Amino acid sequence: MSQVPSPGARRIPDATIRRLPAYLRALERSSLSRMTSGELGQLTGFSSEQVRKDLAYFGAFGTRGVGYEVPALAREIRRILGLDREVLAVLVGAGHLGTALLRYSQFSSQDVQVAAAFDVDPRVVGTTIGRVVVEPLEHLEERVQELGARIGIVAVPAGAANAVGERLTRAGVRAILNFAPVTICQACPEVVVHNIDLALELQALAYFVTVTPDKSLAVERDL
Amino acid sequence: MSQVPSPGARRIPDATIRRLPAYLRALERSSLSRMTSGELGQLTGFSSEQVRKDLAYFGAFGTRGVGYEVPALAREIRRILGLDREVLAVLVGAGHLGTALLRYSQFSSQDVQVAAAFDVDPRVVGTTIGRVVVEPLEHLEERVQELGARIGIVAVPAGAANAVGERLTRAGVRAILNFAPVTICQACPEVVVHNIDLALELQALAYFVTVTPDKSLAVERDL
DNA sequence: CAGTGTGAAGTAATTCACAGCG
DNA sequence: CGCTGTGAATTACTTCACACTG
Numbered sequence: 288m289s290q291v292p293s294p295g296a297r298r299i300p301d302a303t304i305r306r307l308p309a310y311l312r313a314l315e316r317s318s319l320s321r322m323t324s325g326e327l328g329q330l331t332g333f334s335s336e337q338v339r340k341d342l343a344y345f346g347a348f349g350t351r352g353v354g355y356e357v358p359a360l361a362r363e364i365r366r367i368l369g370l371d372r373e374v375l376a377v378l379v380g381a382g383h384l385g386t387a388l389l390r391y392s393q394f395s396s397q398d399v400q401v402a403a404a405f406d407v408d409p410r411v412v413g414t415t416i417g418r419v420v421v422e423p424l425e426h427l428e429e430r431v432q433e434l435g436a437r438i439g440i441v442a443v444p445a446g447a448a449n450a451v452g453e454r455l456t457r458a459g460v461r462a463i464l465n466f467a468p469v470t471i472c473q474a475c476p477e478v479v480v481h482n483i484d485l486a487l488e489l490q491a492l493a494y495f496v497t498v499t500p501d502k503s504l505a506v507e508r509d510l
Numbered sequence: 511m512s513q514v515p516s517p518g519a520r521r522i523p524d525a526t527i528r529r530l531p532a533y534l535r536a537l538e539r540s541s542l543s544r545m546t547s548g549e550l551g552q553l554t555g556f557s558s559e560q561v562r563k564d565l566a567y568f569g570a571f572g573t574r575g576v577g578y579e580v581p582a583l584a585r586e587i588r589r590i591l592g593l594d595r596e597v598l599a600v601l602v603g604a605g606h607l608g609t610a611l612l613r614y615s616q617f618s619s620q621d622v623q624v625a626a627a628f629d630v631d632p633r634v635v636g637t638t639i640g641r642v643v644v645e646p647l648e649h650l651e652e653r654v655q656e657l658g659a660r661i662g663i664v665a666v667p668a669g670a671a672n673a674v675g676e677r678l679t680r681a682g683v684r685a686i687l688n689f690a691p692v693t694i695c696q697a698c699p700e701v702v703v704h705n706i707d708l709a710l711e712l713q714a715l716a717y718f719v720t721v722t723p724d725k726s727l728a729v730e731r732d733l
Numbered sequence: 734c735a736g737t738g739t740g741a742a743g744t745a746a747t748t749c750a751c752a753g754c755g
Numbered sequence: 756c757g758c759t760g761t762g763a764a765t766t767a768c769t770t771c772a773c774a775c776t777g
Contacts, residue, residue, distance in 0.1 A: 304714055304717050305710075307713075307714070307717070308709075308710040308714050309707075309710055312710070331693065332696065352728065353646060368713055370716055371719030372720075374716045374719065377702070381611065382612060383610040384614060386606065386610065387607045391606060393691055396707050396709060398713055399712045399715075400718070409716045417681070429512045430699065437719040438712065438719060442522065443640045460715075461718065461719040464711060468535070468616055470555045472553065479658075479718040483706060483708070483711065484532075485532075485611065485616070486617050486619060488687060488704060489536070489617065489619075489661065489663075489706070490530075490591055490621055491528050492661050492687060493592045493593055493597045493622055493661070494590070494591045494592055494683065496592065496597065496661060496702075497529075
């Protein structure tokens with residue numbers, strides 16, 4: 288549903304792309320020099336076949352009978368995800384959630400750097416949160432272009448989210464992580480939007496606590 | 511993958527459950543008294559057939575040729591999700607992220623109430639964040655049982671997350687929303703774990719900004 | 734006759750099963 | 756021999772197409 292079925296290159300399942308960062312993290316944390324698909328699956332919660340199939344979409348990185356070289360595979364995954372180049376993001380909305388994201392060191396890693404933050408509130412503009420100084424919202428377009436930022440993070444109230452999404456898109460952002468509880472950029476086919484909707488997530492969990500009164504085999508699921 | 515294939519009741523796709531809260535929100539926000547599946551789909555970003563099929567798993571709530579009664583359908587969905595009863599959650603970890611979640615009013619709605627919060631840091635224990643007073647971590651089991659809380663929210667550092675997850679599970683929680691960047695409760699089949707991993711989400715977006723240099727039709731996707 | 738409800742068809746993702754290779 | 760890589764089988768999910776009904 289996501290990529291053009293361009294001839295030549297096989298289309299990569301979306302689900303595969305979402306698992307790659309988990310594999311990468313497990314590899315980076317490991318002190319082993321080699322790992323089998325079974326071990327990598329164990330660490331990430333996926334089956335060994337799943338791991339092998341995901342990786343096989345991009346090439347043959349393993350050694351039969353042995354497994355995968357940890358540093359080499361990590362490098363490959365970083366390349367596949369585009370993390371071998373610098374990837375810059377900007378965050379809009381330095382409220383409670385935006386502030387928490389900026390302070391969460393894991394979030395702005397060396398892989399994807401949150402390089403600027405914006406807010407409308409003059410009381411937070413100018414303050415330093417994490418590694419960035421909050422700038423006024425008017426600077427958004429100028430700074431996105433200046434930085435060459437390709438990812439936008441929307442952490443503004445619902446009413447402002449769509450306008451912010453469209454401004455980010457027009458400024459050149461190609462992907463948006465949206466925390467606002469509304470659909471944004473419905474009319475922007477050139478940008479990929481992933482939504483993280485915390486309230487919806489909680490409500491979905493309510494279903495599982497009511498519907499699972501017996502010992503039915505419950506399951507771990509991501510995102 | 512989620513429910514026991516119990517005879518009689520058709521198994522509900524997991525994807526359906528995750529869309530129901532979005533439908534519910536759209537219905538609750540609307541001032542219309544009736545809505546068609548097309549309108550509801552427009553508001554939530556899904557197709558009309560998808561909406562109809564999702565709802566049809568649980569019964570025939572619409573009127574042919576007309577659509578759905580908004581308040582009645584909202585009530586049905588709330589019942590399906592188990593939101594017609596009080597659903598209580600507890601949050602563990604009142605750091606930056608936990609604090610942001612507690613202050614985010616949408617997160618603790620009348621539907622799912624975050625009724626208690628815990629932390630190890632004596633400096634935050636006793637402070638009021640949002641509507642709750644932060645309690646010492648030792649109170650966790652006692653308070654979960656006392657409240658009858660069935661959902662746990664894990665917002666502690668990676669190193670502490672698995673232990674917290676297991677304590678929540680042993681205390682009686684049936685579902686966990688995990689924000690820690692680690693796999694938790696692998697050995698707890700009786701609890702449903704949903705993971706929200708902010709860093710992985712950003713890394714996955716990196717793929718879409720590199721792989722979409724042409725005007726391939728990009729797509730909005732949830733969670 | 735407009736829009737629901739639903740089998741059937743189609744598509745996507747996962748799991749199986751095993752050949753192939755180091 | 757063990758583990759990878761991969762077609763084939765299976766399962767899950769979505770879209771189509773249309774009968775049905777208020």
